[in-house]
Amino acid sequence: MARPGTPDGLLRLPAERSSFVGRRAELAEVRRLLSAARLGTLVGPGGVGKTRLALRAAADLRRSFPGGVALADLAPVSDPSSVVERVAAALDVRDVSASWLPARVAEVVGDRQVLLVVDNCEQVRDATAVLVDTLLAACPRLSVLATSRVPLDVDGEALLAVPPLPVPPPGAPSTPDDAVHLLVQRATAAVPGLALTPSDAQVLADVCRRLDGLPLAVELAAVRLRTLSPAELAARLDDRFALLARSGTAAAERHRTLRATVQWSADLLAPAERVLWRRASVFAAGFDLAAAEVVCADEALPASAVLAALDRLAEASLLVGSRAGGGRRFRMLETVRAYGRELLAASGEEAAVRRRHRDWCAGVVSAAAAELAGPAQVAALDAVDAVHAEVGEALQGALGAPGEEEVGLALAADLWLYWAARGHLGEGRRHLAALLAACPRPTAVRARGLLAAGYVELTATDPDAAVPLLEQARELGAVTGPARVPALATQFLGQAALFRGDLGAADRLLREAAAVLGTADPRHEAFCRADVGVTALLAGDLSAAAEAFERALALGADPWTRSHALWGLGLVRLAAGTPHEAAGLEHAALQLMRDVDDRSGTALCVEALAWVAAAEQDWERVARLAGAADGVWRSIPAALPAPLGGRREECARAARRALGERRWAALHGEGADLSRAAAVALALGDRAPVPPPRTEADPLTPRQREVAALVAQGMTDREIASHLVISPRTAESHVEQILARLGFHSRAEIAAWTAARGSAGH
Template sequence: MASSATSPSVSTRGGNLPAELTRFIGRRRELAEVRQELERARLVTLCGAGGVGKTRLAVKVAEEIRRHFADGCWLVELSSETGVQAIPRAVVAALEIPDRSGADPVDLLAAYLSGKRVLLVLDTCEHVADACAMLVEVLLRAAPGLQIIATSRRPLTILGEHTYQVHPFPVGENEADSGEAVELFVERVRAVLPDFEVSGANLPEVIELCRRLDGIPLALELAAMRLRVMALSQLVERLDDRFRVLGGVRIGGGRQQTLLTTVRWSYELCEEAERLLWARLAVFPGSFDLAAAESVCGAKEPDDEILDTLAGLVEKSIVTYDPHTGRYRMLDSIREYAGDLLDGLGERQELRRRHRDSYRAFVERAVERWCGGGQVGLFDAIRQAMPNLRAAFDYCLSTAGEERTGLEMISALSFFWFEGLELGTGGEWLEQALDLVPEACLERGWGLRALANVEMLRGDFERSQASLAEAMLIAETEPGSTLLGHVLHTRGTALVLSGKVADGLDSFKKAMSVFEERGFDDPHALCTMVVQAGAHTLRGETGEALALLTRCLPLCAEREDLWSEGFARWMRALTRWRAGEPAAAVSDLRRSMEMKESVGDIYQVALAFDLYAFCLTDLGEVGTAALLLGAGDALWIRMKGEAGPAWDALRQRCVDKLTAKMGEARLADDRARGTALSAADALLVMKGKRALPEAPAGPGPLTGPSPLTRRETQVAKLVAEGLSNRQIAERLVISKRTADSHLEHILTKLGFISRAQIAAWVATTEQRQTETQGPRDSPSAG
């Protein structure tokens, strides 16, 4: 595939197809034929050699037909993914489905895509073909409106698959019919040599070059770049030498031989230092920055030599550089060849260790940024580094003696798994690492505390408390660590969220004692102050809460801890609202939202929407209150998380007040308007910078039989009564996860995104049924 052709796009709910960086050449017949295949099949796999242009063709087809897919066309890049579970998680990430519930990613995708009209482009499937085949088969059965274009060097081999062979560009014989290969080559040469022209004198050499490279786009683009440093005649002459040397090499077929020839030829163009660095860069499964390249690949060379050598690889198009991000990457085929070179050097294990060390340092820097002064943009940086972080985790968990280090790294990112909507991913890594470190040690203690956080946000308070109990035993044997304070903090949070406020407050006070004994320099102490204030607030102890927050806020500003300051301001807003001062609370809320928005904390944004709705309800602005409550509905469902019974009770009290003031029908309509807003638009409404949207048509009852099962109908009616998922689970004697699953299925089947829409649908459906059935005949009627 020619990765230089496209660049990442700004993701939208209409898809994430990348913008073109270079003009799309030819392929008119292929475009038409692939579109015809998509009219006959829901899965079309584009097969062909590496570098032949499968990805570019797939994206172009998707771009041309995107208007037919109401829910978007989405590119899922699989080149850095390995393992059965990695593939569905990559699709979840590409579709921007938040992962807070820890649900099986395949089930999550099946539920999400059911009822949607979506085109997926699964790119580079050959190394995970079996895993892709299993996932594709499940998704196609679950989602009738789903179509898939896959690119792979071999078919996925499942029922219903149509394969389409992507061939190299044809090469003509003369200027009148030179073929698309020549057109592509000349276009790319002019990007580096704007004055380049094809003439009668050089046309034979151009045609010969294109033919020798078999018309493969990647090879042609690499060759075009070489004209920056040598004449066309020299280039053709070197090709002659390379083909004679490599003419007998075959790996899987002629086209792969041609690509291998191209890559090996590029290798021969490199200086010895460039060849060595090229091989060592194979240890990076994703993009990397200069500092990482220097720390991992530098060996005995000084840093400036690594920079010069890397610049040489960029000049020779072995490595690509993105000036917008400051990151480097290698094309997949070039990285694969580099892997073979690295195996020949015998340095792979040592470089994997150094790679781990580099990303261990990355994690340490991320923690420092999170603790203050660098939170803005941090989550994006971690996601960008995730392929390399996964490789570092894998090294630790597969290498004897390194398991504790792996657990330490994974646990240190607890804030990301929690606040960055990555509960499922974080939980899996933590559980895997904890299984490999069964002995009581400080690393296990931190891991258990991190896992307890994940379990708590999943709503599994029983498992969370079990993890915390074991972590507590370890913490009590480590008097020099602040682990005990962190465990007490998490235990207190879980207790408060589960409704045991007095017990939670006691745990927070003990945590504060631990932090104060150690000089109060642990950044987590600020968060503990905030949640302790929250417990006082829930107990009606306003003075104690405000005193803690008054002490906390200057410390947050001093440490440049935006997250904690935003949390503290939100908590002060909650306290003022509970004290009967909703107008004062609104001021704190707006400032809190600015901070939380900049950090990217969706969980706190959802809490802010709710609290703002509470305040506006008391101020009499019921329309905006209902709309923001609906915006909160949408976020809670999107996150698949919950704030616990205590918060559910406050939300229900708000719903009851709004119902009394505006009636059920209007409340349902206004909440539905809120759920239809994006989080960004809802924030603008909250800030008074966007007018309230017009009321949409209310959700009418579906014609024909209900799409819901009997159990789903029961759940829908309980949702309409205002019950939370946990309350529904208790009423029906099922697990909360089962209730979560039922709600997801209901939303998918009805095409809704909020509980308010479900409630309105239940009401209108029941009314329609009553009108249709009329009064029942008496048993004695004849």
């Protein structure tokens, strides 16, 4: 039996009032934490479930602490001097009249094996830290499990960042993730007789995703199902702070509403930290320190103060940090961001912050656009990918700010190749259409916007929508400049004629454009020459087609151009009756398209390799690749250009005759069900590429020669990336481009070629 004034055998934990959902991994981690350290702190944002996790873990561990397990809840405490009184009361230390209280607590605990749970420490962190440090030093067998929105920063502290509950990935609502399990369980408890049908599953999964799997938010949402259907609940989540509240007074004030939970965090911050919170909420997804210094700093928050404020927000669990390349990126949970945006809207500085955000996006995109027609194309596209969500936010902001629409249109126009290459055609169409409607004045920016809109429509294989836009771009661009705008519009009109099967008009327009681009923008001439090759190929002039594709390879430094030229040259070899050579060229093209993440180009290559398989009478491979190509086209979404449809149908008919309709349908379906990555893997198979032709005396760009020299030194792709300060993926892309250009199969051949050129004095 416990003696008065001692913690012997205490189990002072509240009984659970509802079932505990999930957290198996976290419970195991708490056990591991307390086996390795005497102070473990669970940190995380408000409402993430730190208290429930700590209490369940403590209950599970009670047999390991024969001296007792006790809870000291500090949530009601605002006076630091009261911390020790709460801890003393939790440990049932009553005889304190004649001694200093911390010493009396330490004396009572003594050398007993006790687990003390100290909950909600953040608002009295310093006082808690001092007391915990004192008790751990004086009580050798005491362990402390704390919960806090910020670490205690005590020597020997082991941290566990408590994440939100797992949510189903988009498109997989039936996955039994913990967040959905919690929502359904709490809803059925709150609403007796509630009937949730299978058709509600996707809506409930979406609710959990939008609430980031935050347990408090999910539980508050569940209560709303008393009066709202799942669809109605989802429709009202944009106003989550008004929606997510519980009635009654039994719950702690900070947990009665979602707003109170977030406000509790805000009250713990210094003014500079609150400023950064509201300004950083303008980022739609993530950001790094450099972006925060550009977008969030001004006279009120100097750039030199951003790092300290950022560190404090991360410490307070209001930002989630992750490694990205050589640095760190930060993001907010959607609930934290939503509250920050409320603060931003009320601050009077929203317009200025959004302008800085838009200008920062424009700077990133402009720098990338300058590299899109060069050897650094993949890295440039990756740079835009990294800020994709921010670009969408900036474009929407420009539409909503009178006088800013033209700046938004210039930004969208810079993205013309990105929209196409990375498969964001629907998004590009929407933004460009809205911004063009908002910018009717005949300016150079409008000409660029019309050009971009026309190209996006063309990439979506809709020449009827593309042609009017491109004709306007050519006409306006001839007046406003620069010269490359009407030249590119002429090239794309040639592509539209090609799509419509008018080969004569296509050849005339494309050659006209190539002649102008040779002077106005030589970097874009190469791609135009590849289009000339496609026209000649469809006209049956294989010699002219080969000449045009080889010219494109000689001129083109960017993977996009080279991949399409290799694709076309592969079709020339196929038409000439050498399918093995064609396969090698198509493989080389597909590898480059994979690096660029060119989705329409990927579909073209998978189609071409199906035709190669047909020439080799590998009918099962034809069926699978045909299905895989259809799947890639659907994912964009786009379709095979009409002039190529005849070849597709010819191959499909031959495969159907050879396989029978049932076998064809089964194999075609297998291919159609593949992801894009799996479709590429199927298309590449295990065949060794046949070398593409060498088309120039020195076929490598300066950057590629630099990479080749490092390959010759024996460096791996990762070592090359580190040496040149580029991403490993970009280094790998450079090496694959070198192999394709030189017609080699191995790095050893690159090394030998480099050595030979060095000895020859090149």
